[in-house]
Amino acid sequence: MQKRRESIQVKVGDVLIGGGSHVVVQSMTNTDTADVDDTVKQVTELADAGSEIVRITVNNKQAAQAVPFIKEKLLRKNVDVPLVGDFHYNGHVLLTEFPDAAMALSKFRINPGNTGSRGRDKNFCTIVEQAIKYDKPVRIGVNWGSLDQQLLAEKMDKNNDLPEPKSSKEVMMDTIIDSAMRSSAMAQEVGLAEDKIIISCKMSGVQDLIDIYQRMAAVCRHPLHLGLTEAGMGMKGIVASSAALAVLLNQGIGDTIRISLTPQPGGDRAEEVRVGQQILQSLGIRNFIPQVTACPGCGRTKSTYFQELADEIQGYIREMMPIWRDIYPGVEDLHVAVMGCVVNGPGESKFADIGISLPGTFEEPKAPVYVDGEHRVTLTGDHIGKEFRKMMDDYIINRFGRQKESV
Ligand code: SF4
Numbered sequence: 001m002q003k004r005r006e007s008i009q010v011k012v013g014d015v016l017i018g019g020g021s022h023v024v025v026q027s028m029t030n031t032d033t034a035d036v037d038d039t040v041k042q043v044t045e046l047a048d049a050g051s052e053i054v055r056i057t058v059n060n061k062q063a064a065q066a067v068p069f070i071k072e073k074l075l076r077k078n079v080d081v082p083l084v085g086d087f088h089y090n091g092h093v094l095l096t097e098f099p100d101a102a103m104a105l106s107k108f109r110i111n112p113g114n115t116g117s118r119g120r121d122k123n124f125c126t127i128v129e130q131a132i133k134y135d136k137p138v139r140i141g142v143n144w145g146s147l148d149q150q151l152l153a154e155k156m157d158k159n160n161d162l163p164e165p166k167s168s169k170e171v172m173m174d175t176i177i178d179s180a181m182r183s184s185a186m187a188q189e190v191g192l193a194e195d196k197i198i199i200s201c202k203m204s205g206v207q208d209l210i211d212i213y214q215r216m217a218a219v220c221r222h223p224l225h226l227g228l229t230e231a232g233m234g235m236k237g238i239v240a241s242s243a244a245l246a247v248l249l250n251q252g253i254g255d256t257i258r259i260s261l262t263p264q265p266g267g268d269r270a271e272e273v274r275v276g277q278q279i280l281q282s283l284g285i286r287n288f289i290p291q292v293t294a295c296p297g298c299g300r301t302k303s304t305y306f307q308e309l310a311d312e313i314q315g316y317i318r319e320m321m322p323i324w325r326d327i328y329p330g331v332e333d334l335h336v337a338v339m340g341c342v343v344n345g346p347g348e349s350k351f352a353d354i355g356i357s358l359p360g361t362f363e364e365p366k367a368p369v370y371v372d373g374e375h376r377v378t379l380t381g382d383h384i385g386k387e388f389r390k391m392m393d394d395y396i397i398n399r400f401g402r403q404k405e406s407v
Contacts, residue, residue: 001283002252007223008195010137013082013106015052017198017255018223022286024256025276026053026225028086030269033070034062040073042269047081048322049270050277050288053256055084055109058101064094067101082106084139088114092126102134107198109139112183113146120148121186128190137196139225140183142176144203151175151182173208176201177215184222197222198256202229206244213248223255230260237261242279249283274318290317290334293352300360301340309358309385310338316389328400336392342368346375354395356388371395 009019017024027046031038033056043054058064071083085105087094092115095102102108108131115123131138152175159165166174180199187197199222203209209228216224228244231237241259248254257279259272277288294310301307313336324331337352339345341360349355349370356369356379367379369391379387 001250001285004252005217005224006221007255008221010195010198010223012053012084012137012198014080015082021255023249023254023280024052025050025273025280025288026055026084026256026258027051027269027273027276028055028258028260029057030263031056032063033057033059034066036066036069036073039066039070040077043070043074043081043083044077044079045268045270046273047079049273050321050325051081051270051273053082053084053106055086055258058085058087058091058094058105060090061094061097064098064101067098068104071104084109087111087127089116091115092123092130095127095130099134102130102136105136107137107139109141110183111141111143111146112179113142113148120150124183124186125190128187128192131187131196132191137198138187138192139198139200140180140187141200141202141225142180142183143229144172144176144201144208145229147172147175148179151179169208173212173215176203176212177219180216181220184220194221198225199223200225200227202227204228204230206240209244210247213253214251217251217253224253225256225258226254227258227260231262233262233264238275241275242282245279246283249280249285287332289321289332290336292317293335293337293339293348293355295339295341295345295348297340300343300363301358306338306340306358309356309388312385313338313389313392324396324400328396331396331400334396334400337370342366346370353399354392356384358384 007018010017015024029039029042031042033039039056046054058067083105084107086109088111108127110127112124155171155175159171180201184197188194201212201216203212226245226248228241231241245257257276259275261272263269280286281288292314297306335352337349337355339348339357342357342363345357346368349357350373354371356367358367359365365380367384368375369377369379
């Protein structure tokens with residue numbers, strides 16, 4: 001993996017982005033922001049899942065009015081996650097008319113292509129003035145789907161006059177970069193400090209996203225927010241986002257990420273947080289949750305017991321993490337192995353901090369457990385899962401509880 005790209009550090013609430021700080025995972029609500037209770041509930045779920053920044057839509061007066069109440073309710077619940085306001089078209093009006101909303105937010109997200117059909121630059125500058133007034137950073141989020149059409153048309157015209165015109169896609173890429181850089185320069189002319197600006201250039205194609213961020217990384221020092229826009233539903237969205245972000249993160253590009261998954265109706269919004277964390281964890285960039293290594297299973301594992309136990313352990317870890325995170329610092333580095341047979345399983349178990357190998361088909365009903373590479377015990381009987389969970393709890397208390405005391 002390449003060294004992380006150097007960037008200016010930006011503070012969003014108490015969260016540091018860029019400048020050598022770790023890659024931050026963020027998310028966005030899909031509730032009606034005007035519905036305070038619904039939004040508070042979802043922000044809490046996202047924060048509990050580990051989202052370090054949460055963006056909310058601020059699209060009308062009702063939403064702007066609700067923002068300070070959302071913040072207050074969250075703080076009363078001890079959820080101190082920075083909230084980012086997502087503004088389009090009327091952001092200049094809302095931030096001016098609702099100072100309490102401006103104060104409650106930790107960052108404003110501006111899409112320079114969506115700051116109004118007339119007076120676009122003036123509106124952009126008004127938002128920047130509010131950011132300066134309330135000492136907030138901004139994300140200049142250029143999005144290929146809402147690119148400044150006037151700027152694009154100018155670029156296309158100039159390109160047509162060239163002896164060897166570029167393809168329209170290349171011109172669009174150039175325009176995205178120019179739009180971001182031009183907006184950053186304009187914000188700084190208004191008086192916004194350089195360390196108050198984060199940039200994103202979201203695309204919906206994997207290769208396009210890689211190309212644009214590689215170019216962007218080379219021409220600016222701002223921290224970069226990565227994300228594939230309109231990634232899609234389920235497996236498609238997860239795979240596409242992972243493919244794009246893995247390449248960029250591996251090249252040291254990207255200071256904060258969001259996975260824009262389309263949830264199933266009624267689906268769990270926090271899935272986008274877990275996917276983002278898993279991408280960073282799989283790349284060895286940052287650990288968020290104990291890693292459970294489970295073998296894929298094969299002809300030796302005819303029963304579903306082994307899959308059920310792996311799933312149970314994974315679910316238990318996920319459920320406990322909001323509590324463990326606070327009382328057992330470093331627990332996210334734990335490595336657990338759940339293997340399907342005693343032929344090949346013990347080898348992997350020895351590499352884990354704690355690992356179990358379940359009996360495969362026709363094997364003796366015994367499950368050896370390895371702790372720190374040593375065979376500790378062999379579990380038998382009907383309560384193997386429960387006993388292994390208890391061993392895992394004890395291991396966490398002994399190892400990470402002590403760390404807390406020494407801290
Ligand atoms: S560990 Fe055992 S059960 Fe799992 S895939 Fe390997 S051989 Fe099959």
